Amino acid sequence: MNNHAALDTSIYTAVTEAIRVEAQRILSEGQVTAVIGYAASRRKGSARPVIATDAVAADKLIFTAACVNNLAVYLTKAKKDIHKGGKIGIVVKGCDLKALIGLMGESQLKREDLYLIGVPCSGVLGSTMQPATELTTATIAPKCCECDVHQPTGCDFIPSVTVPSTPQLEGKYSAEIARLEALTPAERWSYWKEQFAKCIKCYACRQVCPFCFCEQCLCDRNKPQMVDSTPRPSGNTAWHIVRAMHLAGRCAGCAECERVCPMDIPLNLLNRKMAKELKELYDYESGLEVLEKGPLNSFAEKDDQSFIK
Amino acid sequence: MDNRTQQDFEPKIIAFVCTWCTYAGADLAGTSRMQYPSNVRVLKFPCTGRIDPVFILKAFQQGADGVLVSGCHPGDCHYIAGNFHARRRFAAFRKLLEFIGVDLNRLQFSWVSAAEGGKWVEVVTDLTEKVRTMGPMVEFKELALEEQWSGAIDTPELKEAYNAI
Amino acid sequence: MQNFISEQNLNVLLEQLIKSGKRVVAPRVNSGTPLYEPLSASGEMDLKELPRRSAKEAFFPVCEDILSYEKVGLNVKLSDVDPARFPETVLVGVRPCDAAAIPVLDAVFSWDYKDQFYLERRRKTTIVGLACTSSDDACFCSGVGLSPSTTKGSDLFLTPLEGGGYVCETYSQKGEDLVSNYKELFVDTTSAKPLPLAEVRTETFDLKKVKAWLDNNFENSYWDGIAISCVGCGACAFVCPACHCFDIVDEGAEKKGQRRKSWDACGFWKFTHHASGHNPRDLQPKRYRNRIMHKFKYYDDKFSQTLCTGCGRCIRVCPVGIDIATIVEEISHK
Ligand code: SF4
Ligand code: SF4
Ligand code: SF4
Numbered sequence: 001m002n003n004h005a006a007l008d009t010s011i012y013t014a015v016t017e018a019i020r021v022e023a024q025r026i027l028s029e030g031q032v033t034a035v036i037g038y039a040a041s042r043r044k045g046s047a048r049p050v051i052a053t054d055a056v057a058a059d060k061l062i063f064t065a066a067c068v069n070n071l072a073v074y075l076t077k078a079k080k081d082i083h084k085g086g087k088i089g090i091v092v093k094g095c096d097l098k099a100l101i102g103l104m105g106e107s108q109l110k111r112e113d114l115y116l117i118g119v120p121c122s123g124v125l126g127s128t129m130q131p132a133t134e135l136t137t138a139t140i141a142p143k144c145c146e147c148d149v150h151q152p153t154g155c156d157f158i159p160s161v162t163v164p165s166t167p168q169l170e171g172k173y174s175a176e177i178a179r180l181e182a183l184t185p186a187e188r189w190s191y192w193k194e195q196f197a198k199c200i201k202c203y204a205c206r207q208v209c210p211f212c213f214c215e216q217c218l219c220d221r222n223k224p225q226m227v228d229s230t231p232r233p234s235g236n237t238a239w240h241i242v243r244a245m246h247l248a249g250r251c252a253g254c255a256e257c258e259r260v261c262p263m264d265i266p267l268n269l270l271n272r273k274m275a276k277e278l279k280e281l282y283d284y285e286s287g288l289e290v291l292e293k294g295p296l297n298s299f300a301e302k303d304d305q306s307f308i309k
Numbered sequence: 310m311d312n313r314t315q316q317d318f319e320p321k322i323i324a325f326v327c328t329w330c331t332y333a334g335a336d337l338a339g340t341s342r343m344q345y346p347s348n349v350r351v352l353k354f355p356c357t358g359r360i361d362p363v364f365i366l367k368a369f370q371q372g373a374d375g376v377l378v379s380g381c382h383p384g385d386c387h388y389i390a391g392n393f394h395a396r397r398r399f400a401a402f403r404k405l406l407e408f409i410g411v412d413l414n415r416l417q418f419s420w421v422s423a424a425e426g427g428k429w430v431e432v433v434t435d436l437t438e439k440v441r442t443m444g445p446m447v448e449f450k451e452l453a454l455e456e457q458w459s460g461a462i463d464t465p466e467l468k469e470a471y472n473a474i
Numbered sequence: 475m476q477n478f479i480s481e482q483n484l485n486v487l488l489e490q491l492i493k494s495g496k497r498v499v500a501p502r503v504n505s506g507t508p509l510y511e512p513l514s515a516s517g518e519m520d521l522k523e524l525p526r527r528s529a530k531e532a533f534f535p536v537c538e539d540i541l542s543y544e545k546v547g548l549n550v551k552l553s554d555v556d557p558a559r560f561p562e563t564v565l566v567g568v569r570p571c572d573a574a575a576i577p578v579l580d581a582v583f584s585w586d587y588k589d590q591f592y593l594e595r596r597r598k599t600t601i602v603g604l605a606c607t608s609s610d611d612a613c614f615c616s617g618v619g620l621s622p623s624t625t626k627g628s629d630l631f632l633t634p635l636e637g638g639g640y641v642c643e644t645y646s647q648k649g650e651d652l653v654s655n656y657k658e659l660f661v662d663t664t665s666a667k668p669l670p671l672a673e674v675r676t677e678t679f680d681l682k683k684v685k686a687w688l689d690n691n692f693e694n695s696y697w698d699g700i701a702i703s704c705v706g707c708g709a710c711a712f713v714c715p716a717c718h719c720f721d722i723v724d725e726g727a728e729k730k731g732q733r734r735k736s737w738d739a740c741g742f743w744k745f746t747h748h749a750s751g752h753n754p755r756d757l758q759p760k761r762y763r764n765r766i767m768h769k770f771k772y773y774d775d776k777f778s779q780t781l782c783t784g785c786g787r788c789i790r791v792c793p794v795g796i797d798i799a800t801i802v803e804e805i806s807h808k
């Protein structure tokens with residue numbers, strides 16, 4: 001017996017159909033040069049990002065519970081070979097859209113260059129190492145359990161289907177953050193020490209992140225070498241602290257960093273902890289509206305300074 | 310690991326200060342012949358806004374037992390708002406370090422103006438004494454000795470060398 | 475023939491090896507992730523899942539010191555790492571796709587330059603392979619001419635039997651020594667049948683054809699098509715049993731520090747970034763092309779071997795679902 005209930009993903013057939021029709025239309029009308037979306041790949045149940053430039057390719061677009069990627073990464077400076085200019089179409093889930101909004105705020109993208117195909121989403125898998133996995137309350141991505149944007153808004157096109165009401169799922173991130181907060185500093189240190197020790201500095205977490213678009217990451221530099229670049233526990237810890245800090249107030253919570261980590265390090269806990277603190281300190285939440293300045297490049301005179309002598 | 314007793318433990322304190330206020334304040338303390346612990350090593354920056362959190366991290370990694378960051382009072386910044394930006398950045402960074410498991414008692418922030426030689430003495434003395442009672446910061450030093458299992462070899466001399474730091 | 479070992483005796487063997495001061499490395503679960511790691515007790519071994527990282531790190535560590543420096547007065551004192559300190563190791567429960575990669579790596583590490591770090595660790599390690607009984611649709615050992623019962627690279631090879639226990643066959647002096655040192659743990663073969671082997675895709679790719687195409691298609695729009703979505707991480711290279719690129723960096727302070735060698739990956743932008751600022755592999759498809767070229771052409775040119783054992787790890791971990799088996803298959807049909 002298992003007590004993990006299967007989740008209803010029946011809308012994905014209609015969503016897939018609608019995405020195909022719309023992508024074909026905007027491509028053939030010449031509204032966009034390409035549509036970034038998902039297509040099936042060889043393994044059963046698998047999906048991977050594709051850049052469709054004609055109607056034939058657009059007819060292969062899909063949306064399933066394995067469509068985990070935040071495609072916003074393909075619109076960043078880091079991937080400048082893809083978005084060469086002009087208007088481009090992109091398939092976005094609500095969480096991915098938050099990243100696009102953040103990127104617009106950081107002047108990385110212009111809304112008028114994008115044709116947004118929003119996806120009503122009932123959730124995706126937490127891991128795609130075995131893409132044929134059924135979407136259940138156990139296999140769903142933790143971010144989906146705390147999602148408030150199953151139905152995205154502000155897109156150019158959204159398939160007219162209604163997301164079935166999902167059962168109330170336990171917020172794994174908030175529970176885990178609370179658990180860690182309740183520990184002593186020494187216990188937290190040993191928890192993170194064990195996690196960071198596994199890191200091999202493959203930088204998958206950085207490469208998939210829409211906000212890690214620096215041409216040369218501080219952690220790759222050796223003049224000066226602020227962070228040891230080798231994958232040893234010490235350099236790993238420094239890398240993770242710097243990463244969390246550089247994403248604080250910017251991270252849109254897509255949790256891609258955590259999904260892609262081949263060492264299963266719960267990276268998004270750090271980013272979500274920072275988001276939580278910035279909400280408490282400065283009432284800031286990312287991805288809600290295009291803002292010119294985030295919480296860490298703006299200030300108010302009355303900001304808390306109780307920690308300063 | 311560290312078998313030195315607390316009496317003969319002299320904490321290493323790194324102070325990141327801005328040149329316009331706190332550095333001048335520390336200078337004033339010196340020229341007024343005020344006494345403060347020689348444990349503190351001062352690093353001068355143009356502004357607290359230039360002090361990257363990674364410097365603090367690096368200081369701990371290189372053996373600091375305590376870190377002080379100090380600059381101009383709000384409103385006094387030579388660059389108008391550098392310290393306001395720094396205030397937010399450090400508020401966030403503290404939360405991060407705390408979540409990773411670093412004891413925040415080792416990290417102090419302060420506003421010390423060019424006229425506050427006395428406050429400088431008070432801040433560095435308080436931090437030094439607090440850190441002295443806490444003992445050496447071992448977390449980052451121990452971490453520096455650790456290897457992935459596959460790269461680990463038994464090197465007793467190396468361990469000894471690190472212990473000596 | 476005394477070539478059967480019960481599960482219980484295998485545990486006894488591991489315990490005795492650990493007691494004798496050997497480092498016993500085997501699949502084990504580390505906070506949820508299956509990895510090859512040193513065991514402190516035989517009970518930690520968990521053979522159910524293919525470890526996330528390959529066994530190569532027993533010889534080619536994620537990161538290792540190669541020397542240390544210290545300024546003494548006006549001089550710099552250099553100290554080499556003493557290879558005599560590398561631990562004697564027994565690597566147990568190695569899947570065929572991992573073991574088969576080891577002789578492939580031997581070729582490059584003992585070629586024009588003899589890499590003493592690799593070779594000394596290699597010399598001090600006995601490899602106990604294990605026939606593979608579970609697979610998924612990322613596995614394709616059969617595609618590159620191997621199989622779930624390939625013994626290549628193993629000193630001793632275990633085949634699990636129905637009802638428990640293993641038949642072991644020795645393939646080298648090291649393997650024979652291991653068995654003869656602990657002969658009391660091995661008994662006569664029972665009549666039990668081996669467990670069914672893992673199912674894998676059966677067709678073998680025509681690697682000659684693949685190479686012939688690669689020989690002539692360094693420039694081809696195919697590369698853009700397959701690798702435009704590659705995000706340029708090192709996940710595929712780092713989990714691969716055959717990838718072996720490394721970087722060398724100095725870390726430490728002005729007065730003293732270490733020179734270290736750590737894994738590197740051709741997918742990284744910085745891999746071919748010159749000091750001048752020029753990057754000959756300026757776009758991701760060019761970097762991904764190198765991955766395929768190195769595995770199926772360059773390594774074949776140099777050592778007449780293939781740098782892929784079909785373990786499927788890179789397919790499972792690729793953040794963007796790039797599937798090397800599909801690519802090789804497609805090229806073989808070109
Ligand atoms: S840090 Fe992680 S969760 Fe946040 S935007 Fe980047 S990939 Fe997404
Ligand atoms: S993806 Fe995981 S293993 Fe790779 S660098 Fe990030 S945390 Fe480390
Ligand atoms: S290239 Fe991929 S499938 Fe081939 S050996 Fe390496 S990780 Fe395994």
Ligand code: SF4
Nearest residue numbers: 704705707710741792
């Ligand atoms: S193929 Fe996949 S795993 Fe390899 S570098 Fe590209 S994105 Fe990373």
